[in-house]
Amino acid sequence: MKWKPIPPSNAVILIVEDNLNNFILMTRLLAFLGVKKCEWKASGWKVLEFAETLGNIDLILMDIALPDADGFESLASLRSHPRFQNVPIVAVTADISLKNVARAREAGFDGFIGKPLDPDRFPEQVRRVLQGEEVWERE
Amino acid sequence: MGTGIAAGVQTPREPRSIPTTGMRGGLGRTLLTAFLLLTILPLALIGGYAAQNNRDSLQKEVKSKLQAVATLKGEELRQWLARNGQRLQLSALEKENLSEARRDAWWAGISEQNSDLLGVAFVDSAGRALWMVGECRNIPLTMAAPKRGPTSSLTVSEKAASSPQGQFVLSRTDSNLWLLVEETESRTLVFCLSGAGMARTIQYDVLLDEALIGKTGKVYLIFNSWLWPDGVDAVMLAEDSAPPRLTGDGAYVNYLGVPVIGAYYHVADYDIGVLVEQAQSETLESTNRIAATLIALVLAVALATTIISAFVIRQITRPVIRLTESAVAMAEGDLAQHLEVTSRDEIGILTYVFNDMAADLKSLYEDLEDKVAERTKRLQQANYQIQRRALHLQASQDVGQAITSVRDPALLLNRVTDLIRECFVYASVAVYIVEPGGGEIRLRALSPAMRSDTITDVGDQGGWGERVYAGDGSIIERAVRKRKPQVDQHQTNEDVEWYRRTLSRVAIPLRMGDRITGVLAVLSTEHEGIQEDELEILELLAGQVAIALENARAYERERLAAQQLEEAEVFKGRFLANMSHALREPLNTIIGFSRLMIKGIDGAMTPQQIQDLERIYDDGQRLLFLINDILAISQIQAGMMELRLQEVALPEIVAGMMPTASALVRGKEIDLVQEIPEDLPVLNADPARLRHVLVHLFNNAAKFTESGQIAIKAWCNEDQVYVSVSDTGVGIPPEDFERLFIRFEKGVALKPMDKEGRWQAGIGLGLALSKEFIEMHGGQMWVTSELGKGSTFTFSLPCHAPTSPALEG
Numbered sequence: 001m002k003w004k005p006i007p008p009s010n011a012v013i014l015i016v017e018d019n020l021n022n023f024i025l026m027t028r029l030l031a032f033l034g035v036k037k038c039e040w041k042a043s044g045w046k047v048l049e050f051a052e053t054l055g056n057i058d059l060i061l062m063d064i065a066l067p068d069a070d071g072f073e074s075l076a077s078l079r080s081h082p083r084f085q086n087v088p089i090v091a092v093t094a095d096i097s098l099k100n101v102a103r104a105r106e107a108g109f110d111g112f113i114g115k116p117l118d119p120d121r122f123p124e125q126v127r128r129v130l131q132g133e134e135v136w137e138r139e
Numbered sequence: 140m141g142t143g144i145a146a147g148v149q150t151p152r153e154p155r156s157i158p159t160t161g162m163r164g165g166l167g168r169t170l171l172t173a174f175l176l177l178t179i180l181p182l183a184l185i186g187g188y189a190a191q192n193n194r195d196s197l198q199k200e201v202k203s204k205l206q207a208v209a210t211l212k213g214e215e216l217r218q219w220l221a222r223n224g225q226r227l228q229l230s231a232l233e234k235e236n237l238s239e240a241r242r243d244a245w246w247a248g249i250s251e252q253n254s255d256l257l258g259v260a261f262v263d264s265a266g267r268a269l270w271m272v273g274e275c276r277n278i279p280l281t282m283a284a285p286k287r288g289p290t291s292s293l294t295v296s297e298k299a300a301s302s303p304q305g306q307f308v309l310s311r312t313d314s315n316l317w318l319l320v321e322e323t324e325s326r327t328l329v330f331c332l333s334g335a336g337m338a339r340t341i342q343y344d345v346l347l348d349e350a351l352i353g354k355t356g357k358v359y360l361i362f363n364s365w366l367w368p369d370g371v372d373a374v375m376l377a378e379d380s381a382p383p384r385l386t387g388d389g390a391y392v393n394y395l396g397v398p399v400i401g402a403y404y405h406v407a408d409y410d411i412g413v414l415v416e417q418a419q420s421e422t423l424e425s426t427n428r429i430a431a432t433l434i435a436l437v438l439a440v441a442l443a444t445t446i447i448s449a450f451v452i453r454q455i456t457r458p459v460i461r462l463t464e465s466a467v468a469m470a471e472g473d474l475a476q477h478l479e480v481t482s483r484d485e486i487g488i489l490t491y492v493f494n495d496m497a498a499d500l501k502s503l504y505e506d507l508e509d510k511v512a513e514r515t516k517r518l519q520q521a522n523y524q525i526q527r528r529a530l531h532l533q534a535s536q537d538v539g540q541a542i543t544s545v546r547d548p549a550l551l552l553n554r555v556t557d558l559i560r561e562c563f564v565y566a567s568v569a570v571y572i573v574e575p576g577g578g579e580i581r582l583r584a585l586s587p588a589m590r591s592d593t594i595t596d597v598g599d600q601g602g603w604g605e606r607v608y609a610g611d612g613s614i615i616e617r618a619v620r621k622r623k624p625q626v627d628q629h630q631t632n633e634d635v636e637w638y639r640r641t642l643s644r645v646a647i648p649l650r651m652g653d654r655i656t657g658v659l660a661v662l663s664t665e666h667e668g669i670q671e672d673e674l675e676i677l678e679l680l681a682g683q684v685a686i687a688l689e690n691a692r693a694y695e696r697e698r699l700a701a702q703q704l705e706e707a708e709v710f711k712g713r714f715l716a717n718m719s720h721a722l723r724e725p726l727n728t729i730i731g732f733s734r735l736m737i738k739g740i741d742g743a744m745t746p747q748q749i750q751d752l753e754r755i756y757d758d759g760q761r762l763l764f765l766i767n768d769i770l771a772i773s774q775i776q777a778g779m780m781e782l783r784l785q786e787v788a789l790p791e792i793v794a795g796m797m798p799t800a801s802a803l804v805r806g807k808e809i810d811l812v813q814e815i816p817e818d819l820p821v822l823n824a825d826p827a828r829l830r831h832v833l834v835h836l837f838n839n840a841a842k843f844t845e846s847g848q849i850a851i852k853a854w855c856n857e858d859q860v861y862v863s864v865s866d867t868g869v870g871i872p873p874e875d876f877e878r879l880f881i882r883f884e885k886g887v888a889l890k891p892m893d894k895e896g897r898w899q900a901g902i903g904l905g906l907a908l909s910k911e912f913i914e915m916h917g918g919q920m921w922v923t924s925e926l927g928k929g930s931t932f933t934f935s936l937p938c939h940a941p942t943s944p945a946l947e948g
Binding site: 019021022025028029031032094095097098099115116117118119120 | 720723724726727728730731732734735738740741763774781783
């Protein structure tokens with residue numbers, strides 16, 4: 001267990017996603033789970049840019065197909081930032097090929113959730129992550 | 140004797156002047172030996188025979204002469220003995236009764252007359268001495284009688300009887316004492332005589348007569364094995380040679396060891412003999428002289444023969460040697476041999492014939508040389524032709540090889556023109572190609588290659604212009620127009636013949652079927668111009684070039700088409716992947732929010748609203764499946780599809796799939812039948828793909844079946860597990876079996892309609908993908924169906940792990 005379990009009601013989740021609709025969908029589904037606070041940034045650069053203004057972050061859900069720098073680059077830069085060094089970062093992406101999953105695992109993501117999101121399963125998956133589990137789709 | 144002389148004479152040595160052979164001239168020796176044998180042997184034999192004959196006759200003659208002498212002397216001796224005996228007898232007559240005094244006087248008288256008389260004795264018949272005078276006293280008279288006849292068998296009485304007058308008998312006692320005995324009935328008178336004296340007296344009185352017997356002649360007295368050589372000392376003859384045995388020729392070796400010829404006469408009355416000898420040297424003197432003369436003669440003849448034969452042999456062998464030397468010279472290659480004919484004999488004829496033969500041989504040889512030269516020339520010509528032909532063949536082969544190995548048309552033409560020029564040693568070789576439309580013919584390859592910027596005029600390219608136009612009358616254009624090879628030849632007008640060349644231009648159309656696609660053009664400056672066989676080869680090569688050109692073009696076309704196809708395929712794969720990816724993003728929103736609303740997260744809904752939202756959600760899901768399938772297909776095509784193989788228990792998979800299956804047939808009167816044995820072997824498979832396949836098959840079955848049953852069955856044999864999904868639906872016509880599994884993107888996908896006339900999305904793609912997945916596992920999928928009764932889809936999976944590396948991971 002790499003990070004401290006936290007109940008969904010107390011968790012602050014950062015969503016890095018260039019598609020607003022997706023962010024809203026995820027926010028709704030997370031709200032259904034009980035998450036009260038979600039932050040949104042459209043790219044990894046934006047996250048770093050506003051790192052100081054962001055409050056405490058318990059989980060980052062990050063798309064891989066991002067503008068400016070893709071999810072792998074963004075992961076590397078986030079990991080090098082002291083604020084995000086120990087925050088779990090889960091990839092949420094439409095590229096669900098095995099190769100991509102393996103690459104994500106190698107790059108240091110703490111989980112992998114495929115798109116399109118399954119509204120029936122997504123809240124449960126996030127809940128498990130918050131409890132300290134790694135979630136890897138297609139396993 | 141003759142052969143001995145022959146062997147002793149040295150054979151004359153001919154001068155050895157034949158260094159090349161190891162032979163010796165034995166002819167001269169043979170001839171000389173023959174000559175000597177023929178001349179000397181008969182001569183020697185005849186001479187020897189004559190000498191021997193002469194010797195024999197001479198010996199006989201001498202012997203008979205000696206015999207005559209011996210007889211004469213013997214008779215003289217007999218008379219001498221008889222005379223002396225009678226004289227002594229007479230002197231002793233009536234003296235037996237003399238008184239002693241008278242006896243001495245008588246003795247004195249008689250002994251004075253006979254110096255050899257030693258004594259006289261009278262013996263009576265009883266052997267008693269009546270009286271004796273002189274030295275006879277010492278003679279044992281009794282011994283006289285027995286001893287008197289070793290050589291005579293006569294007894295005294297018999298002697299007396301045979302000689303009534305009372306003849307004396309000479310009796311021997313030893314060499315010095317002879318007894319002369321006269322025997323009568325009443326008394327025996329014995330005269331004792333000195334042997335040596337008697338012998339000497341006889342020698343002088345009787346035997347000496349040198350005139351009769353030559354220089355070495357001797358007459359000996361022999362008495363009782365004693366021989367008196369000179370009347371002084373007697374010699375005792377050996378027992379076996381006394382008297383000397385005079386064999387046929389009378390030759391023997393006398394007591395002195397000298398070879399002599401002798402004759403013996405025995406005086407029987409007195410048992411005394413005469414031996415006459417003459418030395419053989421004297422006897423045979425004349426014979427030896429004759430023999431010596433003969434030997435000298437033979438030697439002289441041998442010498443003469445040798446000289447003459449040497450001369451003759453030389454006469455014979457010298458020309459032969461000259462002939463031999465000439466023959467040797469001829470054998471060594473010097474055919475110019477001519478010998479002078481020096482004689483008119485056989486040798487001369489031989490020389491003449493030899494000269495004739497040498498001349499013939501020489502002329503023949505010269506003729507032969509001419510013929511060989513001619514033949515060599517012809518062979519060289521043939522060889523040249525063969526080499527040319529070989530070169531041409533080589534060119535043809537090289538061109539053929541270039542044709543098969545070079546794909547690029549420009550490169551091919553350059554290679555071919557270079558090859559032809561090198562092989563045939565042409566000044567230049569060019570290939571023209573007829574441009575589309577046929578109005579223009581362009582130079583496409585030229586050997587030797589000329590850079591276009593260095594070409595100042597037409598001549599620099601060997602007279603091959605860059606472009607030729609229809610109807611301009613050039614050789615290229617004519618070849619195309621007349622569709623036949625064209626040849627232009629003309630001599631250059633150089634003054635010096637050496638510089639004069641034949642400029643030959645040949646243009647051969649490249650024929651492809653009925654079309655003329657181009658021209659192979661050749662410029663030759665060879666002295667003899669272009670020859671017929673060369674033209675044939677060039678035509679052959681032109682044919683090859685035409686085909687090669689066509690092949691290269693076709694290949695190029697094919698290659699381009701294939702390349703385009705490949706590029707299109709890659710593009711399509713990438714496009715599909717990108718498209719499916721891009722399509723999934725909006726689906727995220729559609730599916731997500733419709734589901735969100737259905738779940739009531741956004742607040743309460745009317746049942747109508749929920750039903751509508753469910754339609755949106757369902758079709759969103761269907762679209763997602765379709766996109767996923769497209770993605771999978773494109774991944775498979777791009778070789779990017781991977782299987783996650785693990786141990787899989789089929790019953791578990793089926794059990795996990797059954798709720799989905801139940802959902803699919805909800806609202807229809809369909810029984811789901813499951814026949815899965817629990818003891819199926821564990822499979823090595825990707826469970827997600829396997830589930831995918833099963834869902835597809837169930838989905839299909841549910842779509843085409845309104846009522847009845849859908850059954851899933853499994854069974855296995857040694858190495859395969861079989862799974863079938865069968866329905867009681869509408870069935871599939873057999874002509875569609877093939878098309879069922881054909882990929883969606885081939886444009887032949889089925890467009891099944893449900894009963895409401897709606898297009899059933901994903902059907903064709905799903906089957907094709909399922910079949911693809913099964914085959915990736917190393918299995919097979921097939922369908923059996925009957926229209927109106929239903930269909931059965933079956934697939935097999937190997938029990939063991941697939942070994943193909945592409946399927947691992």
